[in-house]
Amino acid sequence: MNQGIDLQGSFVQALIDLGIPAGSAKALWLPLPMVLMLIAATVSIFVVVWLERKISAAAQQRIGPEYAGPLGTLQAVADGMKLVFKEDIIPAKSDPLLFTLGPVIVVIPVLLSFLIVPFGQNLVITDIGVGIFLWIALSSIAPIGLLMAGYSSNNKYSLLGGLRAAAQSISYEIPMALAVLAVVMMSNSLSTIDIVQQQSGHGVIGWNIIRQPVGFLIFWIAALAECERLPFDLPEAEEELVAGYQTEYTGMKFGLFYVGSYVNLVLSALLVAILYLGGWDFPIPIEMLANWLGVSETTPWLQIIMASLGVMMTLFKAYLLVFIAILMRWTVPRVRIDQLLDFGWKFLLPVSLVNLLLTAGLKLALPFAFGG
Amino acid sequence: MNLAEGVQLVSLLLLSAMMLGAALGVVLLSNIVYSAFLLGGVFVSISGLYILLNAGFVAAAQVLIYVGAVNVLILFGIMLVNKQRDFTPIPNAWIGKLATGVVCLGLFALLGAMVLGTPWALSTEAAAGDAAIMLIGEHFFSDFLLPFELASILLLMALVGAIILARREFLPDEDLDQPADQVLTLPERPRELVSAGSTGNTADESGDR
Amino acid sequence: MLKFLKQVGDYAKETAQAAKYIGQGLSVTFDHMRRRPITVQYPYEKLIPSERFRGRIHFEFDKCIACEVCVRVCPINLPVVDWAFDKGTKKKTLKHYSIDFGVCIFCGNCVEYCPTNCLSMTEEYELAAYDRHELNYDNVALGRLPYKVTEDPMVTPLRELGYLPKGVMDPHELPAGSRRAGKLPQEILEELETAEK
Numbered sequence: 001m002n003q004g005i006d007l008q009g010s011f012v013q014a015l016i017d018l019g020i021p022a023g024s025a026k027a028l029w030l031p032l033p034m035v036l037m038l039i040a041a042t043v044s045i046f047v048v049v050w051l052e053r054k055i056s057a058a059a060q061q062r063i064g065p066e067y068a069g070p071l072g073t074l075q076a077v078a079d080g081m082k083l084v085f086k087e088d089i090i091p092a093k094s095d096p097l098l099f100t101l102g103p104v105i106v107v108i109p110v111l112l113s114f115l116i117v118p119f120g121q122n123l124v125i126t127d128i129g130v131g132i133f134l135w136i137a138l139s140s141i142a143p144i145g146l147l148m149a150g151y152s153s154n155n156k157y158s159l160l161g162g163l164r165a166a167a168q169s170i171s172y173e174i175p176m177a178l179a180v181l182a183v184v185m186m187s188n189s190l191s192t193i194d195i196v197q198q199q200s201g202h203g204v205i206g207w208n209i210i211r212q213p214v215g216f217l218i219f220w221i222a223a224l225a226e227c228e229r230l231p232f233d234l235p236e237a238e239e240e241l242v243a244g245y246q247t248e249y250t251g252m253k254f255g256l257f258y259v260g261s262y263v264n265l266v267l268s269a270l271l272v273a274i275l276y277l278g279g280w281d282f283p284i285p286i287e288m289l290a291n292w293l294g295v296s297e298t299t300p301w302l303q304i305i306m307a308s309l310g311v312m313m314t315l316f317k318a319y320l321l322v323f324i325a326i327l328m329r330w331t332v333p334r335v336r337i338d339q340l341l342d343f344g345w346k347f348l349l350p351v352s353l354v355n356l357l358l359t360a361g362l363k364l365a366l367p368f369a370f371g372g
Numbered sequence: 373m374n375l376a377e378g379v380q381l382v383s384l385l386l387l388s389a390m391m392l393g394a395a396l397g398v399v400l401l402s403n404i405v406y407s408a409f410l411l412g413g414v415f416v417s418i419s420g421l422y423i424l425l426n427a428g429f430v431a432a433a434q435v436l437i438y439v440g441a442v443n444v445l446i447l448f449g450i451m452l453v454n455k456q457r458d459f460t461p462i463p464n465a466w467i468g469k470l471a472t473g474v475v476c477l478g479l480f481a482l483l484g485a486m487v488l489g490t491p492w493a494l495s496t497e498a499a500a501g502d503a504a505i506m507l508i509g510e511h512f513f514s515d516f517l518l519p520f521e522l523a524s525i526l527l528l529m530a531l532v533g534a535i536i537l538a539r540r541e542f543l544p545d546e547d548l549d550q551p552a553d554q555v556l557t558l559p560e561r562p563r564e565l566v567s568a569g570s571t572g573n574t575a576d577e578s579g580d581r
Numbered sequence: 582m583l584k585f586l587k588q589v590g591d592y593a594k595e596t597a598q599a600a601k602y603i604g605q606g607l608s609v610t611f612d613h614m615r616r617r618p619i620t621v622q623y624p625y626e627k628l629i630p631s632e633r634f635r636g637r638i639h640f641e642f643d644k645c646i647a648c649e650v651c652v653r654v655c656p657i658n659l660p661v662v663d664w665a666f667d668k669g670t671k672k673k674t675l676k677h678y679s680i681d682f683g684v685c686i687f688c689g690n691c692v693e694y695c696p697t698n699c700l701s702m703t704e705e706y707e708l709a710a711y712d713r714h715e716l717n718y719d720n721v722a723l724g725r726l727p728y729k730v731t732e733d734p735m736v737t738p739l740r741e742l743g744y745l746p747k748g749v750m751d752p753h754e755l756p757a758g759s760r761r762a763g764k765l766p767q768e769i770l771e772e773l774e775t776a777e778k
Contacts, residue, residue, distance in 0.1 A: 023375050058614040098409065129502025130428040137432040140440020144412050147447050151405060163451060166444055173440070190505065324607075331606040347596075 006122050033125045037114045044266045045259055049076035051319070052262075052326050059330045083255035091248045095152035102149030103249070103256035109138040110264045117270050118192050120280050120310040131191035132184065135271065136177050139226060142260075143169040146235070146245050149257075153248040161244020164337060165235035168225055171341055172232075175348035176222035179215040182352075182359040183208055183275050186370050196279035203285045207278040211370060214355045216276040218348055220321070223268035225344070227261060230329035234337055265322060273317035280310030384424055391417035408450055412443040426499035429508065617751055626737040627730045629744070630704040635687045637705040638680055640723035644699035647673040651691035651700060659684055660691060680723060682708055683716035703727045 008029055015025035050065070050073055057064030065072030090096050113135045118124035128134065143166035150162015184190055186208070187198035199206050209216045225232040236244035246257050273279060286306055295302055335343065363370040394413035401407050415438040422431035462468075500507050512520045621628055630636065647664035663677035692700045705727035710716050731738045739752040740761075747762035749755070764772075 027375055055614070057618070059610050061613060061616050061619050063618045063620045098405075128428055129505065130432050133429070133432050133436075137436040137440065140436050140444075141416075143444050144409070144439065144447070147444070147451065148409060151451060159451065163448070166448065170441065170444055191502075327607055327610050331610045332603060 045262045046076040055326045086251040088251040094154040098152035105145030107260040109141040127193045150245040157242045161235045161241045171344040172222040172225040175352040178352035179219040182215045199278045200281035209276045227264045231332040269318040269321035277317045280314045387420040415439045636703045639701045639703045641699040644697045647675045654690040654694045678720040681717040683713045
């Protein structure tokens with residue numbers, strides 16, 4: 001397995017050659033990927049909002065946004081501008097401090113989770129050993145923000161919505177963690193890079209979706225529930241709870257919830273792509289193609305092509321999943337709260353436990369196929 | 373002191389200040405909801421301290437379990453049982469507060485003396501870092517197997533107990549002799565009985581016919 | 582034991598069935614995505630109202646004989662007919678006539694029963710106003726003819742689905758002389774007449 005392009009190494013080396021001490025060169029490098037990732041996350045919101053509106057429109061035989069920018073691509077920017085300039089209302093008798101802090105606490109963990117999302121062999125902010133576990137831990141902070149928003153709004157719908165959101169979030173975290181655990185067990189590592197590495201090299205047949213179809217479904221369902229996407233969007237079910245914990249929010253505070261939910265959707269899709277669909281891996285093993293064409297793997301241009309192809313594959317897989325989520329939104333009706341909790345605790349949890357047990361058994365029985 | 377050490381020191385000071393401030397807030401604030409949210413702050417700061425100690429897995433587990441589960445459950449408890457109750461002011465309440473303060477300070481002094489007096493054996497080995505997960509797993513399944521299993525059995529018992537309590541099947545029988553719950557009725561105005569032929573309307577109608 | 586296994590089997594079957602139904606639903610939604618948008622870009626494009634469209638009522642002052650049939654057949658006696666008896670000609674002369682379109686339900690009874698055909702339906706349906714009293718049309722306003730959609734240079738007229746040629750679903754960019762599917766009413770009438778002869 002080759003190491004691909006080492007952007008960090010080249011950058012730091014270039015600065016050291018310019019006469020900057022090694023420590024400062026590294027410190028100069030540090031913020032670059034973070035800022036890049038933040039920008040990528042922000043742009044991904046625009047893309048997802050546009051996709052959501054266009055695909056929803058197509059599914060309902062409408063046109064969707066059309067006038068803001070070519071094909072309405074700037075509609076999300078226009079909406080964002082509107083939210084930024086809107087009056088920021090804090091309702092009377094609410095708790096201003098918690099009211100402001102709520103959306104912040106919802107958004108920060110989501111953005112922080114991008115730390116561990118790899119787009120290529122070296123295209124990741126940090127390859128920490130805790131890896132995917134960090135994401136599970138961080139996503140468990142969000143319910144606190146939701147409870148905070150729900151409580152501080154001084155509104156019964158908000159409180160109910162916040163409680164529902166938190167209940168939903170903590171119930172679906174368990175099946176999701178168990179599904180991740182099965183994958184982790186097969187790849188012997190929590191690091192996202194290692195998880196992709198273990199899947200790559202054999203094209204489609206090496207991906208975890210082949211070995212873990214049940215785990216894939218559990219993870220995807222639980223991820224949709226965590227993102228409060230439509231079959232499970234009852235914390236903000238407008239027919240019963242007005243808008244749940246978002247009821248009293250306007251302006252950029254509402255904008256933060258909006259940003260949080262869409263970034264979370266992108267993040268979940270990216271993680272499904274990484275955990276189950278082989279991350280940056282091409283459906284046909286590219287090394288094989290290169291060998292077949294008689295090109296060495298270490299050729300610089302091939303490496304650049306592979307790196308960009310990797311980023312594109314990751315994004316393509318993630319947006320395919322986003323597309324399925326949007327299609328799901330217009331297909332499946334919303335579940336009731338008791339059905340939601342029944343489904344999480346009485347169906348997904350046992351199934352994911354059985355899946356974990358089966359994976360462990362298969363790992364012992366067939367170590368060559370299930371990562372011995 | 374190079375850059376990394378400076379960053380570490382500043383983070384340590386910030387996290388300690390955050391933790392102590394949040395912890396004092398948990399104890400001293402009168403609003404219980406604020407206390408609960410600040411408790412989350414305490415847990416997050418502790419997990420930050422773990423990260424400074426190169427214990428990433430413990431930090432993530434701290435966030436997952438204490439912030440994501442324990443604190444959320446505390447908040448649930450507070451928000452679902454939010455009964456406003458006015459306490460009658462107790463005369464001479466300051467005696468109780470003073471006693472609490474003295475006990476707390478005494479405990480703090482005791483612990484402080486213990487911390488300062490113990491000759492801590494500082495390990496010179498490098499921290500395990502990312503390999504800690506493997507080490508923790510090995511310990512769980514070798515020399516700490518019994519406590520690990522006992523803890524899991526304890527949790528299972530708590531789980532079963534909670535389910536039984538929630539199902540309310542084995543609660544002690546209530547007095548069946550007492551009359552069953554009264555039929556719940558809405559406080560409505562007693563309906564006035566109106567006889568059909570007495571009002572003016574009906575007369576008009578009949579006139580029309 | 583067997584019963585338990587059967588339960589598990591039934592549960593698994595139900596789960597598979599639910600998954601199948603969700604898949605079917607997804608395919609229906611997916612199929613809808615390739616269908617043409619039915620959007621009419623309203624202020625710029627308008628549908629051509631059909632022949633018997635019941636829009637705002639048109640009134641011809643000079644034809645009216647102030648018989649008040651319209652008032653009697655109206656479900657809520659809406660038209661206001663203000664007339665005076667002229668002793669010289671021994672006829673009623675109409676002074677004012679008005680209909681409040683904020684109240685009218687466009688049932689068309691008045692048009693149906695008017696003995697002199699002075700009431701008729703138009704194609705106008707854009708009756709939005711800032712004040713509901715603006716919808717109370719007097720005889721002058723009732724006498725105005727609406728702008729035809731097909732003659733408005735600002736508007737692209739679009740045919741409704743029933744007026745498109747056979748097999749065509751998109752009203753945009755129809756060829757100039759294209760005619761609707763099936764026969765026109767007058768053609769059917771002509772055919773009947775020739776058959777009778």
